[in-house]
Amino acid sequence: MHPAAQPSAPPAETGVRTSLKALIDLRHRVREVPLFSTPHRRSPLVGLHHSKLRGRGVDFDQVRVYQAGDDVRTIDWRVTARTQEPHTKLFHEERERPIYLLVEQSRRLFFGSARVFKSVLAAEAASLIGWAALLHNDRVGGLVFGNAEHHEIKPRRNKQSLLQLLDRLARANGRLDSDTPIEADAFGLALRRAREVLRPGSLAVILCDERTLTDTAEQQLSLLARHVDLLLLPVFDPLDHALPAAGLLRFAERGARLELDTHDATLRQTYRQLGEARSTRWQRLADRLRVPLMPLDTQRDPVEQLREHLSVQHAGAHA
Structure with missing residues (x-):
């Protein structure tokens, strides 16, 4: 649910919306994030992830x-x-590897209490990874899903394909509002589509709300991981994990109203435990599938976060 006082459509620079121009401009920062290997440098992801590929990569x-x-x-x-x-x-x-970005743009992500909304952060991270993959000479495509609409771009090794994906992403982001209905199984449908179109050896990059992980989605991710490689980037906001002791908070959504007394320590503890349980579930899934997990926080710059995650992966590979 969203606070009743939430503004409906502030300008893009506030972090509530993104634009195609903003996503294109992120190409200037891709060299700050060593996601893929070069002849003189191995990506930290190689040791933990790509070295176990089915005979390639x-x-x-x-x-x-x-x-x-x-x-x-x-x-x-x-x-x-x-x-x-x-x-x-x-x-x-291996060159020309298909990189498939599955990016959620649903009302579930149309919220943020820090630097940007979760929907904007997911789009920013997708853009960074897309430009990095293109720079690495890989084929880039993907699927933008959520709110009863799915837009798919076939992976190709050219800038036009990535620009088409970013344009779909920016358009879907611009249509988000607090009254948009949520499609119950949008994530599961997107994962099933990825299983249909991706060949073995592809890399599927999952950018979704942390709360999107259901039993069905977890099963679909497990099936997808049998044939392709995964990179998991669940997006969260600090308020997803903890409530401030701010007194009585009123929430409104599609005619429904809710009041929470955040001075209630038991309520805050229960809320925090729910947030911890979601994070733990993602970690257990990543450990079971043996894939990298890089949670993204709305209060921090995505380049800095990705760089830190890669640094941790690198340290783990040498432990």
């Missing part, structure tokens, strides 16, 4: 002299023995 590129910080597991012992100097193997991910 990471290719040998070259050998060079070992440098401080290189993964010792990539040392080429034959070359090292021959030259009497440590050498390491360099890798790059």
Whole structure:
């Protein structure tokens, strides 16, 4: 539910809406987020994720002299023995890999108490990953879902395909409002569609509301993970996890009204526990499927968050 006093359609710069121009401009920041490997640098995702691909995804590129910080597991012992100097193997991910962005734009995300609404954050992160994939020479496409509408763009290795996806994303974002009905199984339908169109070795990037994970969706994600690789990016707002002790709060939605006394410590504790349970469920799913999990918070810049997540993944790979 949304606070009754929530403004209906503030301008894009407030973080309530995004635009095609804003999503295009994010291409200037993609080099700040090392999502994919280069011939001289392995992405932290390779060790935890892409190395377990079904017979594809990471290719040998070259050998060079070992440098401080290189993964010792990539040392080429034959070359090292021959030259009497440590050498390491360099890798790059297979070119023209299909990257499929599943991005939720439903009323569930039309809320935010911090820097941006969740719907805007999901769009920003999708744009960053899309531009990074295109820069990496991968094929980019995806599906924008929510509010009884699905817009699909077939993965292609050209800027026009990504621009079409971002345009669909910006249009869906611009149509969101607090009265838009929520399609009950939009996430499940999107995942089923991804299973139909994606071939083995593709990477499906999931950008959705943290609360979207249901039993049905979890089952669909498990089935999808059997054939393609997943990157999970659930989006949340600080108010999804904790209520402030702000007294009586009134909420309104489609004629329904709710009052909560946030001075009630038991109520706040129960609310916090529900938020923790959602986060734990995502973590358990990611652990079971052995896929990266990168939750995104509306109060922080997406570039900084993705960079931090990748840093943690990198540390974990060397632990």
